[in-house]
Each structure stands twice: as C-alpha cells, then as structure tokens.
Amino acid sequence: xxxxxxxxxxxxxxxxxxxxxxxxxxxxxxxxxxxxxxxxxxxxxxxxxxxxxxxxxxxxxxxxxxxxxxxxxxxxxxxxxxxxxxxxxxxxxxxxxxxxxxxxxxxxxxxxxxxxxxxxxxxxxxxxxxxxxxxxxxxxxxxxxxxxxxxxxxxxxxxxxxxxxxxxxxxxxxxxxxxxxxxxxxxxxxxxxxxxxxxxxxxxxxxxxxxxxxxxxxxxxxxxxxxxxxxxxxxxxxxxxxxxxxxxxxxxxxxxxxxxxxxxxxxxxxxxxxxxxxxxxxxxxxxxxxxxxxxxxxxxxxxxxxxxxxxxxxxxxxxxxxxxxxxxxxxxxxxxxxxxxxxxxxxxxxxxxxxxxxxxxxxxxxxxxxxxxxxxxxxxxxxxxxxxx
Amino acid sequence: xxxxxxxxxxxxxxxxxxxxxxxxxxxxxxxxxxxxxxxxxxxxxxxxxxxxxxxxxxxxxxxxxxxxxxxxxxxxxxxxxxxxxxxxxxxxxxxxxxxxxxxxxxxxxxxxxxxxxxxxxxxxxxxxxxxxxxxxxxxxxxxxxxxxxxxxxxxxxxxxxxxxxxxxxxxxxxxxxxxxxxxxxxxxxxxxxxxxxxxxxxxxxxxxxxxxxxxxxxxxxxxxxxxxxxxxxxxxxxxxxxxxxxxxxxxxx
Numbered sequence: 001x002x003x004x005x006x007x008x009x010x011x012x013x014x015x016x017x018x019x020x021x022x023x024x025x026x027x028x029x030x031x032x033x034x035x036x037x038x039x040x041x042x043x044x045x046x047x048x049x050x051x052x053x054x055x056x057x058x059x060x061x062x063x064x065x066x067x068x069x070x071x072x073x074x075x076x077x078x079x080x081x082x083x084x085x086x087x088x089x090x091x092x093x094x095x096x097x098x099x100x101x102x103x104x105x106x107x108x109x110x111x112x113x114x115x116x117x118x119x120x121x122x123x124x125x126x127x128x129x130x131x132x133x134x135x136x137x138x139x140x141x142x143x144x145x146x147x148x149x150x151x152x153x154x155x156x157x158x159x160x161x162x163x164x165x166x167x168x169x170x171x172x173x174x175x176x177x178x179x180x181x182x183x184x185x186x187x188x189x190x191x192x193x194x195x196x197x198x199x200x201x202x203x204x205x206x207x208x209x210x211x212x213x214x215x216x217x218x219x220x221x222x223x224x225x226x227x228x229x230x231x232x233x234x235x236x237x238x239x240x241x242x243x244x245x246x247x248x249x250x251x252x253x254x255x256x257x258x259x260x261x262x263x264x265x266x267x268x269x270x271x272x273x274x275x276x277x278x279x280x281x282x283x284x285x286x287x288x289x290x291x292x293x294x295x296x297x298x299x300x301x302x303x304x305x306x307x308x309x310x311x312x313x314x315x316x317x318x319x320x321x322x323x324x325x326x327x328x329x330x331x332x333x334x335x336x337x338x339x340x341x342x343x344x345x346x347x348x349x350x351x352x353x354x355x356x357x358x359x360x361x362x363x364x365x366x367x368x369x370x371x372x373x374x375x376x377x378x379x380x381x382x383x384x385x386x387x388x389x
Numbered sequence: 390x391x392x393x394x395x396x397x398x399x400x401x402x403x404x405x406x407x408x409x410x411x412x413x414x415x416x417x418x419x420x421x422x423x424x425x426x427x428x429x430x431x432x433x434x435x436x437x438x439x440x441x442x443x444x445x446x447x448x449x450x451x452x453x454x455x456x457x458x459x460x461x462x463x464x465x466x467x468x469x470x471x472x473x474x475x476x477x478x479x480x481x482x483x484x485x486x487x488x489x490x491x492x493x494x495x496x497x498x499x500x501x502x503x504x505x506x507x508x509x510x511x512x513x514x515x516x517x518x519x520x521x522x523x524x525x526x527x528x529x530x531x532x533x534x535x536x537x538x539x540x541x542x543x544x545x546x547x548x549x550x551x552x553x554x555x556x557x558x559x560x561x562x563x564x565x566x567x568x569x570x571x572x573x574x575x576x577x578x579x580x581x582x583x584x585x586x587x588x589x590x591x592x593x594x595x596x597x598x599x600x601x602x603x604x605x606x607x608x609x610x611x612x613x614x615x616x617x618x619x620x621x622x623x624x625x626x627x628x629x630x631x632x633x634x635x636x637x638x639x640x641x642x
Binding site: 051 | 487488495498499505507510524526527528529545548549551555558560562563569628
C-alpha cells in the first residue's frame with residue numbers, strides 16, 4: 001500500500017496510455033493462450049521441434065531476455081552500485097526493465113517445457129547440482145527476487161537498501177550469464193558453440209543489448225508520457241550511447257571471428273555449424289541480422305549523428321535488439337542441425353536436419369514480446385513518479 | 390625438388406647448426422623413441438600420459454565400476470537389417486509409434502573411389518560411463534544406476550526440458566507424449582531383463598543373426614566379455630571424440 005501511495009499517478013493517466021496497455025496485454029494474452037493449448041495437447045502436435053532438433057525458437061527469447069536483463073542490470077549498476085552520477089537518472093526505469101525482461105524470459109522457458117508443473121516440486125526435492133540448467137534457473141529466479149526488492153527499495157526512496165540489493169543482483173546475474181555459456185558448452189557433443197571466447201562474448205552481448213534497450217525504452221517512455229527529457233536525462237543517454245558504441249566495436253570483433261570460423265575450419269571447434277551459419281542456409285540471418293542489424297547499422301547511425309540525437313539512438317537500439325534476437329535464434333538452432341552420425345556415411349541422412357518454428361511457437365514468442373511491452377507501458381503508467389525521482 | 394637434383398647439391402654439413410636446433414632435434418628423436426618403445430624409461434612423458442593422449446584424454450579403466458556391468462557388443466557385419474530387434478523392443482517396452490528406443494542405420498562406406506560397402510549399424514543408448522544426458526538433467530530424472538551402470542529414467546521427475554536429448558551424441562532419446570517424459574533404452578531393465586534374471590534384452594533375444602550380444606563386462610565368463618577382450622579383434626565405439634566412454638561396443642566378427 002505504501003508503494004502504491006508513493007507511486008500512484010493514476011489520476012493523471014491519459015486514456016490513450018491505458019488503451020495502449022490494454023491493446024498490448026490483449027495481444028500478449030492471445031499469443032500466450034497458444035502456449036496453454038500446447039501444454040494441454042502436447043508439443044508433438046503443436047511445435048516444430050523433433051527428436052533430432054529438440055530445442056526450438058522458444059529457447060531464443062529465453063536466452064535473449066535473460067541476457068537483456070543481465071545487460072540492463074549492468075547498466076543500472078553503473079549509476080546505482082558504482083555511483084557514476086551521469087547514469088543515475090536512468091536507474092529506476094532500467095531496474096524495472098531488467099525485472100520485467102527476466103520475468104518474460106522465465107515465462108518463455110516455462111512454456112517451452114513439456115511438463116512445467118513438475119518443476120516446482122522436483123527442482124526443490126530432487127535438485128541436481130551438476131546441472132547447469134538447474135543452476136541457471138535457480139540463479140535467475142533468485143535474481144528476479146533481488147531485483148523486485150531493489151525496485152521496491154528505489155520506489156520507497158531507500159537508496160542504501162536498494163544499493164545492497166543491486167550489488168547482490170549484479171553478482172547473481174553475472175554468475176547466471178557465465179553459466180549460460182557453460183550450458184551451451186556442455187552440449188558440445190552436438191556441435192554446439194563451445195568456442196573459447198564465448199563467456200566474454202555473452203557478457204559483451206548482454207551489456208550491448210542492455211544499452212540498446214535503455215536507449216530505446218527511455219525514448220519510448222518519454223514519447224508515451226509526452227515528456228521532454230531533462231538535460232541530465234540527455235547526458236545519461238549520451239553516455240549510454242558512447243558505451244553502446246564501444247560495445248558495438250567489441251561485438252564487431254567477435255563477429256569477425258565468427259566469419260573467420262565460417263570460411264576457415266581451422267579457426268573454429270564447430271566447422272560444420274559455422275559454415276552453415278556463415279555460408280549456408282542461415283547466411284541471410286547472419287549477414288542481415290547478426291552483421292547488418294546488430295552491429296553495422298547501429299554503428300553507422302551513431303557515427304553519423306555523433307550520438308547526439310536521442311531518436312536516432314533509439315533507432316540504433318531497436319536495430320541492435322532485432323539483430324541480437326536473430327543472433328540468439330541462430331545460436332540455439334544452427335548447432336542442432338548437424339546430424340549426429342554425419343561422419344558415418346549413413347544412407348538417406350540429410351546433410352543438415354531441418355527446423356522451422358510452428359504457428360504455436362511463433363505466437364508464444366509474439367505473446368512473450370508483447371507481455372514485455374505491456375509490462376513496460378504499465379510501468380510507465382504506475383511508476384512515473386519513481387522514474388522521475 | 391627431385392632426389393637426383395638434391396644429390397647434385399653441395400652438402401651443407403652440420404657445422405652451421407645452432408646448438409639450440411641440435412638439442413631440439415635430439416629431444417624430438419628421444420620423445421618419439423620413448424613413445425614407440427611404449428615404456429616410461431626413455432619417454433619424456435610417462436606411459437600413463439601417453440596412453441591418455443592416445444585414447445582422447447581418457448585413461449582406459451582396468452576395473453569395471455559396476456557389478457554386473459551391463460554391456461552390449463554389436464557384431465556389425467552380421468546384421469541383415471531384418472528389424473526384428475526393433476519389433477521386439479517396441480512390443481516389450483510399449484514404445485509408441487512416434488518414437489523408438491533402438492533403430493538400425495544403413496551405412497554406405499566408401500571402399501575405393503568407385504566401390505562402396507553397405508553395412509547395417511544398429512544403434513541404441515550407449516549407457517555411457519560419462520553420460521552427458523545425466524550431467525545436464527536438472528531434476529535427476531535421468532540417472533546412472535549405481536549397481537549396474539544402466540542409464541535409467543524416472544519419468545515422474547522429468548520436466549520435459551529436453552536438454553538430455555540435445556546433449557546425447559547418439560540420438561538415443563525421444564519424448565514420450567503418453568507419459569509426458571523422456572523415454573530411452575534401459576536394457577529392458579523393467580521388462581525382459583527382469584524376466585530373464587539379468588541375462589538378456591528383448592532386442593538381443595529376437596536377433597536371428599546373433600548380432601546383439603548382451604552381457605556383463607565384469608564377468609570373464611560372459612560372451613560379451615570374451616568378445617571385447619579377444620586380442621585379435623578390432624573393437625570400436627561410436628563417436629569416441631565426445632569422451633562419453635560408451636558401454637556399447639562394435640566389431641566385425
């Protein structure tokens with residue numbers, strides 16, 4: 001009740017914003033209802049996954065939102081934990097975004113499970129500490145709780161308490177992010193990604209998406225609220241833009257390493273998968289999504305405007321986020337498409353397994369994205385005061 | 390350059406070689422000699438390390454960690470692809486039509502540039518000693534039986550994350566919609582193996598060509614043990630590069 005009293009801005013809310021929220025929530029509901037249907041009838045009937053390709057597109061939004069949340073937590077910690085004054089104006093919104101992105105990610109992975117009702121009991125009663133999946137889910141669930149407390153403390157103006165939760169959340173989510181890499185590496189038996197640079201790549205990508213999301217949603221937040229950003233807000237966004245550019249250059253280097261791996265097998269541990277990504281049927285995804293949208297276009301936009309235009313920064317942010325989503329899709333799917341017995345001259349074995357997301361999977365993914373957008377608008381409606389503080 | 394041309398050249402001698410290069414050459418020679426003599430006397434690295442390097446990082450085990458240590462030997466060249474084993478597996482273990490616990494792949498192995506040899510390769514869960522599927526399971530729904538080494542499933546604990554399917558290098562698992570859990574070969578643990586007192590599996594019993602030899606790796610009297618330990622036979626496992634230490638062995642006998 002106290003939080004509500006301190007943050008309540010309902011009387012000032014315009015009908016348009018409420019309608020926007022209802023519209024987004026409705027689309028989200030329609031999308032997620034496909035997930036409920038899949039749970040009832042079984043994924044065999046509704047998903048495009050198979051025995052050979054057991055992980056589908058739903059793993060991608062999970063990885064994407066979890067990494068995005070990590071990045072947002074890192075960006076928020078610059079102002080909150082490391083007390084860099086320039087970044088302080090964007091802290092509350094960034095913390096809220098980090099919270100809802102992780103909630104969205106966990107929702108995606110729950111809908112990806114065939115029997116999620118067993119998670120509650122057996123993740124606690126029969127935990128497997130050697131399993132990265134168990135650690136990852138546990139760490140991210142704990143992180144979500146810490147971020148809720150972090151945001152509540154910020155809303156209540158308890159800055160010291162908020163800082164403590166922010167530190168714990170930062171440590172927790174960094175552990176989770178590094179665990180994400182081990183998770184994929186463990187599946188090296190399937191030609192998944194086990195390159196040496198992966199931990200740094202994951203962390204850089206996460207921070208990059210975090211910066212991109214801050215640039216985009218700060219601009220959107222102001223647009224939704226019809227506000228003119230203050231000088232301090234603009235300075236914070238400019239600083240985020242600079243960090244964004246440095247990270248883009250870093251990711252450009254990693255993308256170059258991928259290109260080398262795709263053309264020259266000696267540079268990679270997964271030559272078949274890398275060739276499929278860079279030169280094969282996934283090449284449009286790679287060159288348009290991972291290279292063009294994720295790195296080159298945002299970099300060009302920032303360089304042309306010298307990072308001074310917040311609208312262009314937001315555009316760079318959405319381009320980067322779209323590209324990185326494609327990147328995570330490729331990351332999850334491509335490694336699985338290399339047949340298990342490809343070196344055994346098996347008759348009628350395809351060169352690559354195939355996978356296409358089904359309508360249900362696409363609708364659930366759409367529902368999850370709209371869930372995040374609806375939660376963002378709800379945050380703009382409910383926590384305007386906290387964001388301005 | 391041809392040998393005849395080489396012969397025409399003047400001998401450079403060894404006077405100009407630096408002592409560093411000489412030492413490196415001698416060290417290289419001694420290492421090779423040591424490795425090929427197989428002992429740890431001349432070799433600069435111990436025999437144990439050399440063995441580990443040759444076996445892909447895993448030192449061969451001298452003792453079997455389970456008793457009985459169930460295994461299967463596939464006599465690949467005997468297989469005629471009749472698929473009676475698949476039928477037996479299906480009916481014995483109530484395997485639904487959309488999945489399988491074991492299957493037979495047909496290989497077309499190049500012998501020369503123009504000739505190819507057709508071979509049937511039965512595959513099933515390899516009940517690995519380092520099973521990646523067990524390592525990744527978050528709820529211990531899949532586990533290594535501590536007594537006999539069979540990789541088993543407890544369907545009640547399976548959350549359907551399918552990480553074990555993604556981790557298995559042998560494509561040995563599928564999701565059984567009827568029980569909402571992963572299903573896989575368990576050497577007929579709760580069916581044929583139980584009925585036979587631990588002697589045989591349904592697929593091995595059904596095979597008319599005696600391709601699948603089920604047995605106990607810790608029992609020197611077991612046929613599987615004898616086949617695996619026959620010094621004149623070449624034995625291999627599938628996908629050894631994944632370091633899973635499989636308990637299903639292949640041979641031509």
